[in-house]
Amino acid sequence: MPTRALRTDGPFGRFADQLLTVELPDLPAERRQDTVGFVCRRACDVPGPLLIGVLALALATGVGQRVAGEARTTSFLRSTRLPFVGELARLVRSLGFAYVWETWPQTSPTGGVAA
Numbered sequence: 001m002p003t004r005a006l007r008t009d010g011p012f013g014r015f016a017d018q019l020l021t022v023e024l025p026d027l028p029a030e031r032r033q034d035t036v037g038f039v040c041r042r043a044c045d046v047p048g049p050l051l052i053g054v055l056a057l058a059l060a061t062g063v064g065q066r067v068a069g070e071a072r073t074t075s076f077l078r079s080t081r082l083p084f085v086g087e088l089a090r091l092v093r094s095l096g097f098a099y100v101w102e103t104w105p106q107t108s109p110t111g112g113v114a115a
Contacts, residue, residue, distance in 0.1 A: 027111025
């Protein structure tokens with residue numbers, strides 16, 4: 001991985017975990033951790049110019065998490081319509097949701113294990 005910022009225990013991974021917890025509240029913790037790992041691995045594989053943007057957002061997210069707290073930072077990034085800034089949540093959603101429903105197709109819309 002190019003930097004700690006994109007690891008699962010870095011600001012990007014913590015943001016991804018918080019976002020998926022809010023948006024898929026019934027997703028079991030083990031599956032959520034697998035999904036966060038996938039999202040972080042894929043974020044590291046984006047092309048050079050895009051990687052610079054993802055790293056910049058991840059580092060800014062880390063600052064926000066330290067200043068305002070993880071929950072408030074996640075809430076802001078989740079709901080913002082600001083150009084560039086809102087892309088981080090869209091990246092996590094697109095990768096995370098695709099991974100969840102490709103890996104566990106019977107998952108409910110809230111992330112629960114379908115019976």
